[in-house]
Amino acid sequence: xxxxxxxxxxxxxxxxxxxxxxxxxxxxxxxxxxxxxxxxxxxxxxxxxxxxxxxxxxxxxxxxxxxxxxxxxxxxxxxxxxxxxxxxxxxxxxxxxxxxxxxxxxxxxxxxxxxxxxxxxxxxxxxxxxxxxxxxxxxxxxxxxxxxxxxxxxxxxxxxxxxxxxxxxxxxxxxxxxxxxxxxxxxxxxxxxxxxxxx
Amino acid sequence: xxxxxxxxxxxxxxxxxxxxxxxxxxxxxxxxxxxxxxxxxxxxxxxxxxxxxxxxxxxxxxxxxxxxxxxxxxxxxxxxxxxxxxxxxxxxxxxxxxxxxxxxxxxxxxxxxxxxxxxxxxxxxxxxxxxxxxxxxxxxxxxxxxxxxxxxxxxxxxxxxxxxxxxxxxxxxxxxxxxxxxxxxxxxxxxxxxxxxxxxxxxxxxxxxxxxxxxxxxxxxxxxxxxxxxxxxxxxxxxxxxxxxxxxxxxxxxxxxxxxxxxxxxxxxxxxxxxxxxxxxxxxxxxxxxxxxxxxxxxxxxxxxxxxxxxxxxxxxxxxxxxxxxxxxxxxxxxxxxxxxxxxxxxxxxxxxxxxxxxxxxxxxxxxxxxxxxxxxxxxxxxxxxxxxxxxxxxxxxxxxxxxxxxxxxxxxxxxxxxxxxxxxxxxxxxxxxxxxxxxxxxxxxxxxxxxxxxxxxxxxxxxxxxxxxxxxxxxxxxxxxxxxxxxxxxxxxxxxxxxxxxxxxxxxxxxxxxxxxxxxxxxxxxxxxxxxxxxxxxxxxxxxxxxxxxxxxxxxxxxxxxxxxxxxxxxxxxxxxxxxxxxxxxxxxxxxxxxxxxxxxxxxxxxxxxxxxxxxxxxxxxxxxxxxxxxxxxxxxxxxxxxxxxxxxxxxxxxxxx
Numbered sequence: 001x002x003x004x005x006x007x008x009x010x011x012x013x014x015x016x017x018x019x020x021x022x023x024x025x026x027x028x029x030x031x032x033x034x035x036x037x038x039x040x041x042x043x044x045x046x047x048x049x050x051x052x053x054x055x056x057x058x059x060x061x062x063x064x065x066x067x068x069x070x071x072x073x074x075x076x077x078x079x080x081x082x083x084x085x086x087x088x089x090x091x092x093x094x095x096x097x098x099x100x101x102x103x104x105x106x107x108x109x110x111x112x113x114x115x116x117x118x119x120x121x122x123x124x125x126x127x128x129x130x131x132x133x134x135x136x137x138x139x140x141x142x143x144x145x146x147x148x149x150x151x152x153x154x155x156x157x158x159x160x161x162x163x164x165x166x167x168x169x170x171x172x173x174x175x176x177x178x179x180x181x182x183x184x185x186x187x188x189x190x191x192x193x194x195x196x197x198x199x
Numbered sequence: 200x201x202x203x204x205x206x207x208x209x210x211x212x213x214x215x216x217x218x219x220x221x222x223x224x225x226x227x228x229x230x231x232x233x234x235x236x237x238x239x240x241x242x243x244x245x246x247x248x249x250x251x252x253x254x255x256x257x258x259x260x261x262x263x264x265x266x267x268x269x270x271x272x273x274x275x276x277x278x279x280x281x282x283x284x285x286x287x288x289x290x291x292x293x294x295x296x297x298x299x300x301x302x303x304x305x306x307x308x309x310x311x312x313x314x315x316x317x318x319x320x321x322x323x324x325x326x327x328x329x330x331x332x333x334x335x336x337x338x339x340x341x342x343x344x345x346x347x348x349x350x351x352x353x354x355x356x357x358x359x360x361x362x363x364x365x366x367x368x369x370x371x372x373x374x375x376x377x378x379x380x381x382x383x384x385x386x387x388x389x390x391x392x393x394x395x396x397x398x399x400x401x402x403x404x405x406x407x408x409x410x411x412x413x414x415x416x417x418x419x420x421x422x423x424x425x426x427x428x429x430x431x432x433x434x435x436x437x438x439x440x441x442x443x444x445x446x447x448x449x450x451x452x453x454x455x456x457x458x459x460x461x462x463x464x465x466x467x468x469x470x471x472x473x474x475x476x477x478x479x480x481x482x483x484x485x486x487x488x489x490x491x492x493x494x495x496x497x498x499x500x501x502x503x504x505x506x507x508x509x510x511x512x513x514x515x516x517x518x519x520x521x522x523x524x525x526x527x528x529x530x531x532x533x534x535x536x537x538x539x540x541x542x543x544x545x546x547x548x549x550x551x552x553x554x555x556x557x558x559x560x561x562x563x564x565x566x567x568x569x570x571x572x573x574x575x576x577x578x579x580x581x582x583x584x585x586x587x588x589x590x591x592x593x594x595x596x597x598x599x600x601x602x603x604x605x606x607x608x609x610x611x612x613x614x615x616x617x618x619x620x621x622x623x624x625x626x627x628x629x630x631x632x633x634x635x636x637x638x639x640x641x642x643x644x645x646x647x648x649x650x651x652x653x654x655x656x657x658x659x660x661x662x663x664x665x666x667x668x669x670x671x672x673x674x675x676x677x678x679x680x681x682x683x684x685x686x687x688x689x690x691x692x693x694x695x696x697x698x699x700x701x702x703x704x705x706x707x708x709x710x711x712x713x714x715x716x717x718x719x720x721x722x723x724x725x726x727x728x729x730x731x732x733x734x735x736x737x738x739x740x741x742x743x744x745x746x747x748x749x750x751x752x753x754x755x756x757x758x759x760x761x762x763x764x765x766x767x768x769x770x771x772x773x774x775x776x777x778x779x780x781x782x783x784x785x786x787x788x789x790x791x792x793x794x795x796x797x798x799x800x801x802x803x804x805x806x807x808x809x810x811x812x813x814x815x816x817x818x819x820x821x822x823x824x825x826x827x828x829x830x831x832x833x834x835x836x837x838x839x840x841x842x843x844x845x846x847x848x849x850x851x852x853x854x855x856x857x858x
């Protein structure tokens with residue numbers, strides 16, 4: 001790769017990273033997988049970079065890659081027995097200020113309590129797991145195609161055309177799936193529960 | 200949504216591990232096919248990854264010479280074969296033996312297996328089994344603007360004389376409706392419709408039906424295996440008050456298309472990569488070991504793993520195909536199996552089946568030919584190139600669509616020619632055959648300029664040879680719809696306005712652009728009413744700052760100067776379903792009226808309207824009524840009867856509709 005392309009690629013990595021990771025979580029990945037997926041996606045994109053670096057198609061291409069990576073992982077591994085192998089941070093029952101909700105995932109801003117948990121020692125781990133869990137429950141009401149459209153179009157804010165390209169469906173399908181999915185989500189009581197989940 | 204939005208914003212992310220990603224990217228072998236790179240845990244793994252690549256080299260084995268698997272040319276072998284129809288009469292040769300065929304599958308499979316199993320992205324990610332049937336957005340085709348009428352069974356189809364499945368069928372006296380798996384028959388000879396009988400179709404989901412005499416053929420997903428199975432159920436309507444199941448055939452392959460020519464039914468089935476018992480790396484197995492083991496698993500696969508089966512009346516599954524009825528196409532086509540299965544409506548268990556050992560996503564049938572095509576989607580190929588950049592680098596066929604032409608004779612299909620075109624074929628509506636010439640509307644890919652094109656093909660011995668082309672249609676615009684006539688094509692592309700191009704196909708060697716019209720919005724479905732007028736169903740600005748469904752009346756008498764006469768706007772957040780499913784569009788020439796379904800979201804409620812468009816005084820006059828809600832909106836059909844009356848079918852009812 002030419003130095004200037006290399007620079008452009010690196011810039012793209014920097015700039016797209018948070019959104020890619022969030023998208024992976026919203027698409028169903030668990031927190032620790034989300035970063036791997038984002039990374040695998042970007043690594044995959046490197047090889048074809050000269051072909052996709054035209055600004056118009058780039059995002060569609062990258063998110064298509066993300067979906068494919070996710071799909072590969074999902075097909076072969078954790079999707080089949082989908083349970084949280086990284087359990088939400090256990091809440092100390094005796095801890096003050098958390099009135100008796102043992103099932104409630106950990107709360108943000110309480111980073112102190114999981115410092116010694118080996119690989120999950122990152123201060124944000126508990127919050128990530130909690131958020132991901134809440135997101136997955138909320139989006140579970142949607143079919144996978146509907147969820148993919150919502151994530152790419154609504155959250156990542158790809159254009160309708162980019163979303164269509166990333167998903168390999170016609171733009172009209174994006175539009176109709178999105179409106180249906182948003183309506184469905186708006187009517188979803190489950191979302192109300194989320195408010196308690198994080199803040 | 201606001202809660203989800205907040206969760207989106209709140210999700211903590213670390214800074215991008217840019218250096219690690221760059222290192223991993225550099226470590227990628229640029230000239231070696233490889234498998235899914237899956238960095239394990241952020242930064243620390245990069246070296247391990249590089250290691251995996253190095254070890255990846257030992258894998259290279261079967262890539263180079265063996266690629267083409269099915270040795271071309273009939274060859275001397277195959278002794279003792281019974282005389283049989285030669286299903287492959289062009290460049291493709293059937294496999295000489297099951298061992299040969301398996302070798303071809305395994306060779307190609309090895310290119311795609313990784314430590315976690317199949318590493319190649321599967322292309323038809325979200326295509327549900329019926330979505331190919333329930334056609335996509337993009338529009339339709341017919342002669343020079345010549346009137347397009349519904350099929351004999353009341354369905355608005357692509358090709359005159361080739362019937363397509365739908366949820367409603369009629370022979371003029373009897374109306375059959377399927378809703379999910381519930382079949383209901385109605386007598387439509389009286390002054391009002393009368394319900395006759397019903398039947399739950401066994402083992403089938405989201406069925407659609409075809410009608411041949413008093414045999415009804417339901418085709419749908421196999422209930423037990425919706426994503427991977429197809430079920431055909433035939434029903435005798437000899438006594439329409441008591442429809443009864445005659446035969447059932449289950450296939451372990453996904454339905455791509457179903458068509459009816461007279462009493463011959465033809466289905467195209469797709470079998471993707473087989474579900475082998477792959478291992479994954481873990482505590483007891485390194486990535487390298489898992490890869491080696493998965494490769495062994497592929498090598499040990501049997502021909503039964505790769506070829507589809509059929510089961511009659513839920514009996515034992517048997518092979519759908521003889522190995523000698525499967526041909527191996529170019530290895531640029533994703534490995535898998537596409538089967539072409541023909542049968543008579545009254546004998547679904549007696550099939551004539553041949554197959555390609557590759558995945559083709561698109562099937563278009565003219566009156567006497569079937570064309571299978573790979574879409575040539577640039578993404579697909581670009582996703583492959585990181586893996587296959589090695590041996591395939593020089594001939595990776597990025598963005599090229601492959602075409603396979605089969606001659607049809609009753610239930611039998613014979614491969615007669617192959618071809619290819621640079622660019623993307625969006626779907627079956629992008630193809631049309633007239634006078635022995637195949638015309639294809641091609642969207643841009645990595646191998647073309649940033650424009651759409653029309654390419655014509657003629658059969659020359661075993662090849663589909665490019666005969667003419669017209670490039671530079673809708674530069675940087677997206678192809679929305681095409682309507683084909685014998686000597687004319689009308690194309691709609693879109694970016695901000697709707698250029699409607701007229702292409703003269705009188706001389707297929709030299710397609711000529713003869714006109715263009717730009718109006719706001721675009722038409723996703725074009726329906727010619729006759730020589731002078733055409734309807735465009737699509738979307739556009741609603742005139743009040745919003746965006747929604749729009750139906751326009753075009754004057755096409757002089758195709759060099761197409762004019763928009765008037766347009767009906769349905770308000771923001773509305774959508775005309777005919778853009779995605781032309782079967783929701785009904786043209787009633789005797790009433791000079793169009794019935795079509797428009798949906799609108801009212802809060803979280805989906806409301807389906809029947810829009811009645813009357814053509815009078817050279818203009819469209821519209822009124823509409825809410826006829827259905829929720830998912831059942833998809834079931835709304837206006838079915839024309841031979842006597843000029845119309846039955847409106849909804850989720851619950853089928854009643855005459857007073858015009």
